[in-house]
Amino acid sequence: MSEVILSREILRELEEIGKRAYPDEGCAILLGDTQNPGIKQVKELKNTADKELSKSFFQVNPIEILDIEKEKNAIITGFFHTHPDQRAVLSKEDEDYMIPGIIYVVMSIVKGSFADIRAYVKEPDCGGIREFDI
Amino acid sequence: MKVYISATLRNFFGRNPVIEISENNIKEILDKLTDEYPEAEKILFDEEGNLRKFVQIYVGDENKTQKEFWSDEIKDNSEVLLLPAVAGGAPRESIISDDRRKAVFFDDSEVERFGRHLLLKDIGVKGQKRIKAARVAVIGAGALGSPVIQYLAAAGVGTIKVIDFDEVKLENLQSQVIHTSRDLNRPKVATAKDKVRNINRNIDFEAANVKLEADNIVSEIDGYDLVIDCSDNFKARYLINDACVLCKIPLVFGAIYQFEGQVGIFNLDGGPCYRCQFPAPPEPGLVPTCAEGGAISPLPGIIGSIQANEALKLIIGIGEHLDGKLLTIDSLYLTSKILKIKKNHSCPICSAGAGITGVEDFDYEEFCGLKEEEQEIPIEGYTPEELAAKIESGEPITIVDVREPHERAILRFPNAIVIPIGQLARRKNELNPEQDTVFICKEGKRSILAINTLREAGYAGPLYNLKGGVDAMKDIVFSHEGAWL
Ligand SMILES: [Zn+2]
Ligand SMILES: [Zn+2]
Numbered sequence: 001m002s003e004v005i006l007s008r009e010i011l012r013e014l015e016e017i018g019k020r021a022y023p024d025e026g027c028a029i030l031l032g033d034t035q036n037p038g039i040k041q042v043k044e045l046k047n048t049a050d051k052e053l054s055k056s057f058f059q060v061n062p063i064e065i066l067d068i069e070k071e072k073n074a075i076i077t078g079f080f081h082t083h084p085d086q087r088a089v090l091s092k093e094d095e096d097y098m099i100p101g102i103i104y105v106v107m108s109i110v111k112g113s114f115a116d117i118r119a120y121v122k123e124p125d126c127g128g129i130r131e132f133d134i
Numbered sequence: 135m136k137v138y139i140s141a142t143l144r145n146f147f148g149r150n151p152v153i154e155i156s157e158n159n160i161k162e163i164l165d166k167l168t169d170e171y172p173e174a175e176k177i178l179f180d181e182e183g184n185l186r187k188f189v190q191i192y193v194g195d196e197n198k199t200q201k202e203f204w205s206d207e208i209k210d211n212s213e214v215l216l217l218p219a220v221a222g223g224a225p226r227e228s229i230i231s232d233d234r235r236k237a238v239f240f241d242d243s244e245v246e247r248f249g250r251h252l253l254l255k256d257i258g259v260k261g262q263k264r265i266k267a268a269r270v271a272v273i274g275a276g277a278l279g280s281p282v283i284q285y286l287a288a289a290g291v292g293t294i295k296v297i298d299f300d301e302v303k304l305e306n307l308q309s310q311v312i313h314t315s316r317d318l319n320r321p322k323v324a325t326a327k328d329k330v331r332n333i334n335r336n337i338d339f340e341a342a343n344v345k346l347e348a349d350n351i352v353s354e355i356d357g358y359d360l361v362i363d364c365s366d367n368f369k370a371r372y373l374i375n376d377a378c379v380l381c382k383i384p385l386v387f388g389a390i391y392q393f394e395g396q397v398g399i400f401n402l403d404g405g406p407c408y409r410c411q412f413p414a415p416p417e418p419g420l421v422p423t424c425a426e427g428g429a430i431s432p433l434p435g436i437i438g439s440i441q442a443n444e445a446l447k448l449i450i451g452i453g454e455h456l457d458g459k460l461l462t463i464d465s466l467y468l469t470s471k472i473l474k475i476k477k478n479h480s481c482p483i484c485s486a487g488a489g490i491t492g493v494e495d496f497d498y499e500e501f502c503g504l505k506e507e508e509q510e511i512p513i514e515g516y517t518p519e520e521l522a523a524k525i526e527s528g529e530p531i532t533i534v535d536v537r538e539p540h541e542r543a544i545l546r547f548p549n550a551i552v553i554p555i556g557q558l559a560r561r562k563n564e565l566n567p568e569q570d571t572v573f574i575c576k577e578g579k580r581s582i583l584a585i586n587t588l589r590e591a592g593y594a595g596p597l598y599n600l601k602g603g604v605d606a607m608k609d610i611v612f613s614h615e616g617a618w619l
Pocket of ligand 1: 082091094222223225
């Protein structure tokens with residue numbers, strides 16, 4: 001598998017999250033279900049980075065993720081965040097924070113509207129990073 | 135005590151959500167966990183033994199990720215949580231650091247000269263300072279180099295290096311607008327230098343009148359912020375790509391052929407390189423180089439201008455650009471498309487496993503099969519004089535022209551049959567194995583490919599190559615005109 005399938009609705013939801021957060025970075029968790037490990041559902045996460053930093057940084061309270069995984073009968077497939085006025089490529093920090101095997105979807109929002117979307121997965125041995133087709 | 139493992143990390147712990155461990159501080163709990171699940175050790179800790187950034191350790195609702203808490207005693211009834219850190223930053227804005235930008239100042243004449251840039255909201259003083267601080271290496275002062283060099287100079291790029299070993303020839307003036315008739319036979323870098331001086335004397339111009347090879351390219355481009363590939367052949371293209379990966383320099387790529395051009399940005403912040411999409415050069419001869427193929431005059435102006443524009447956007451740090459993308463423009467039908475290029479996990483040059491430490495000193499010409507004497511089966515050939523003598527003597531020979539239609543239109547080869555290389559194998563019955571067959575192309579390279587193709591297809595008759603191609607035959611004079619052109 002080297003492909004990430006996003007339905008039109010999911011894509012629209014992600015775009016909305018990105019536009020709403022602009023000019024700050026927006027972020028969300030991508031969920032599948034036990035029957036289907038793909039991306040079936042999106043839940044916006046709160047960017048807890050300081051106001052100063054949030055234009056080029058995002059951070060999520062891990063307890064929020066804990067609550068989601070405990071309450072929902074869902075499988076966490078990936079995480080999503082936006083790069084306001086920046087390219088949809090991973091920064092060094094993005095790479096450092098990637099958990100192997102989890103899909104990271106990055107969307108570029110330029111001047112408040114969608115510009116590009118790309119998906120990446122870190123190798124299971126914490127080695128390289130692969131870009132997946134969307 | 136109960137250790138809760140987040141669903142995001144559970145794969146490395148036998149998919150267990152909760153692991154019962156008797157130890158009562160974080161250090162010992164982690165030791166115990168990695169003992170039991172050895173594969174988790176590499177996931178939790180990096181090579182230096184530090185906890186990876188994406189892991190956070192909580193006791194109850196308190197964050198205890200920092201090492202200073204690891205020997206604190208934990209009460210038996212509390213829950214230890216291994217949670218993911220979900221965070222990240224945006225990539226850097228410009229390829230020019232803020233420190234270098236801040237070290238730049240403008241005098242009055244520069245404020246006047248760049249006034250129109252300074253007024254643009256997206257460029258402004260900040261962007262113009264980045265442009266002045268930038269050091270850009272342009273490889274090739276030919277068709278693409280002409281607009282690239284002049285626009286970079288006009289925009290105010292502080293340091294421009296131009297690398298080219300060639301001299302200006304009359305045929306260059308059809309597309310290489312930086313040179314004029316007065317520059318014939320001068321080194322191209324000398325013309326480029328004059329031109330840049332005339333635009334702006336404050337620019338640091340560095341001329342390198344050298345041919346790039348595996349053993350000198352790294353020292354020629356090292357230390358520059360950006361390389362712009364304005365070369366016209368595959369050998370240079372691969373050499374430049376490999377050296378840019380090695381030196382970690384982003385590359386603005388450009389290429390033209392006939393009516394079509396391509397632009398892309400490679401190797402930006404570890405992004406995909408040219409080889410991620412094209413691991414090796416195409417078969418020699420299948421794609422004629424620009425020198426063989428030619429292009430309509432304004433095409434390099436269009437493509438080179440886009441290259442210069444992309445370079446400036448990278449320097450200023452604005453807009454959406456062609457990073458990891460290949461833009462193809464057809465100037466004949468005015469269509470364009472953008473191909474997304476993915477980082478190739480098994481790229482021979484830029485993947486994590488490639489581990490290159492130098493630009494490989496392999497012979498690109500041999501690699502591309504351009505060296506005639508090193509073919510597996512030696513190919514026999516006629517010199518133009520030998521072929522002319524055979525034609526004059528009326529000896530029955532078959533001449534096969536494998537050139538493109540536009541090349542044949544410039545110089546028709548009389549009494550030659552035309553078979554494109556792609557059709558040779560299937561049309562081999564049109565050749566007479568009882569008599570000599572001579573293959574011709576423009577420079578005598580594609581004709582070698584044609585012969586190899588036929589041999590592979592099992593053709594047994596005698597095959598010859600016209601050495602140096604039609605180009606070398608131009609000056610041959612026949613005793614009676616009717617035999618020739
Ligand atoms: Zn990011
Ligand atoms: Zn590559």
